[in-house]
Amino acid sequence: MIYLNNVTKKYYGDEPSLVDVTLTISSGEFVSVIGHSGAGKTTLAKLILAEEKPTSGTVFFESLDIHQLSSRELTQFRRKVGVIFQDFRLLPNRNAYENIAFAMEAVGKDDAEIANLVPHVLALVNLSDRTFHFPHQLSGGEKQRLAIARAIITEPELIIADEPTGNLDPTNAADVINILKKINDLGTTVILTTHNPSIIESLGKRVITFDKGKVIRDEVNGKYML
């Protein structure tokens, strides 16, 4: 599903964030990406989202070279990808319902479908009683569950979760990971970056370890080793 070929990313005047990374992620996989801060985890996520361009190398999604897409094609591509961030990145001026509805509106879903589906997804992430709350009225765990709801409502083929548990306490973190596991069970590919060892231990899935921009370990049933 995702193919990185000899990808190198250098930011202006710094040490490279990614060095000659070649990776394949298949459809339906749950892949955890671990490493110290600055190892290149977030850069990897940004490259797959086409938020950044690689200095050299290519990133393919199926048969699309995602860094050669026009603005319109890029919009189409992003509709197939759901994103979850450490800092939630919700729309501050919209309540929980509207944050999720926005993702559906952007994709062009009609009002009836939105009105039907949004309450379902809010129930799924256990936020039914927070429907009309604004992000600043929600706790960290609630915000992240809302962000997940937004990411999954359009039924994306791929979910990228960039340190989604970074700002959460262990209980809320476990909630978030459980939801991601459920989504994966339904067939969605999940890429999770984290530096939380207990999450990796509990998952028992593929783990890719980064260090100084390089892949140093890629194991099918990985452990947390740095």
Next chain:
Amino acid sequence: MYWINLKRIIKSGYSSFMRSGFTSLASVLVMTITLTVFTGLLYLQATLHTSLENIKDKVDVTIYFVPGTGEDNVMAVKDSLTKLPEVASITYTSQEEALANFREKHANDYLTIQALDELNENPLGSSLNVKAKDPSQYESISKYFDQNNEASKEALIIIDKIDYHQNKLVIDRLTSIIVGAQRLGFALSLMLIIVSIMITFNTIRLIIYMSRDEISVMRLVGAGNKYIRGPFMVSGALVGVFASVITILLFWPVSVWLGSQMSEFLGINLFHYYTSNIFEIFFILLFSGIIIGGISSLFAIHRYLKK
């Protein structure tokens, strides 16, 4: 799909304008200042225009005829003047009217009236008061009689004097002041308008800069550029709508004061100007406000939608 999107864009632009509370208020106030400058300039132009008209109206050329000249002869001169393209109107004052006017003017001047009474005949000649279409044309009208043509030869005998040459200096100066004031007014208006538009533009740019994270999230969620841009433009246009309403309301008391206190000085009652042109003024403000707000948002958001 198009209408659904349009409806969603307008709705979300409206709600984000309303929910941004203080930020929206700040941009409405800045826009109000811009539109106040606009209205001030409209008032200035109106005042200037009226004073120019008043001044232009006061300039004229009077041709005095030798006393005893027959009315037929005077009318012949009047007819030939009427044919000139520069002439707007001509008023004939007969000898009797001239005398009556003189008596009225000097009614309290006992000595002068007594002297006049001692004369048996009317010492005043008839006259033609000529108004040109434009102040700069008086010179050519007065020169008409210097030219060597049939009509002027006959006319010169019966003409006592043409007061243009005495007024020439004043008329020239007024003409140049009129032209200068118009140019200065235009340059000043242009400069103020540019400055105020730039201030509004920068305010809106700052507000969109604060929303740059939001814009990047919208892009990541898969919203197209038009769909992201739309609500910001709607909010910008709403800033213009609210600011134009505030400005037009603000100018109500200002116009009342200007009308009651400054009409003598300005030569125009600005309250009358306000009430008789309220729809035109409001339309100009509304239109400028919406255009400035919408276009500013469009330009400001452009850089966040590249790539």
